[in-house]
Amino acid sequence: MIFIVISIEVRADKRDDFLAGVRRYSAQVREEPGNRHFTCYESVEGRGDFVVVANYADQAAGEAHVASEHAQWFFGWLPSVVSRVPTIVYQDLPAGVDWTEMGEVAAHM
Numbered sequence: 001m002i003f004i005v006i007s008i009e010v011r012a013d014k015r016d017d018f019l020a021g022v023r024r025y026s027a028q029v030r031e032e033p034g035n036r037h038f039t040c041y042e043s044v045e046g047r048g049d050f051v052v053v054a055n056y057a058d059q060a061a062g063e064a065h066v067a068s069e070h071a072q073w074f075f076g077w078l079p080s081v082v083s084r085v086p087t088i089v090y091q092d093l094p095a096g097v098d099w100t101e102m103g104e105v106a107a108h109m
Contacts, residue, residue, distance in 0.1 A: 003054075006054070007053065008050040008078075011083045025074045038053075
């Protein structure tokens with residue numbers, strides 16, 4: 001599994017534009033056959049700090065995503081709304097490694 005976290009700092013005057021664009025992009029990414037998860041989160045401090053968490057089934061799925069028309073649009077559009085170059089954590093995890101439950105927390109049902 002490919003595990004990606006992207007930190008995006010959005011200009012205050014472009015927040016609405018970013019939200020519209022990332023909603024459009026998120027919907028398209030989630031339709032990709034190799035996509036396992038794609039969500040954009042905003043910091044609770046609300047200062048224009050966003051984080052994208054994305055998972056792809058494998059390297060081929062990640063490469064197909066980057067080559068897609070909607071990803072190319074997003075990569076070209078994103079500079080118009082950010083205040084700095086986004087940063088990324090990219091991990092290619094071994095087969096069988098996936099999301100697991102957090103051991104420190106139990107849900108009360």
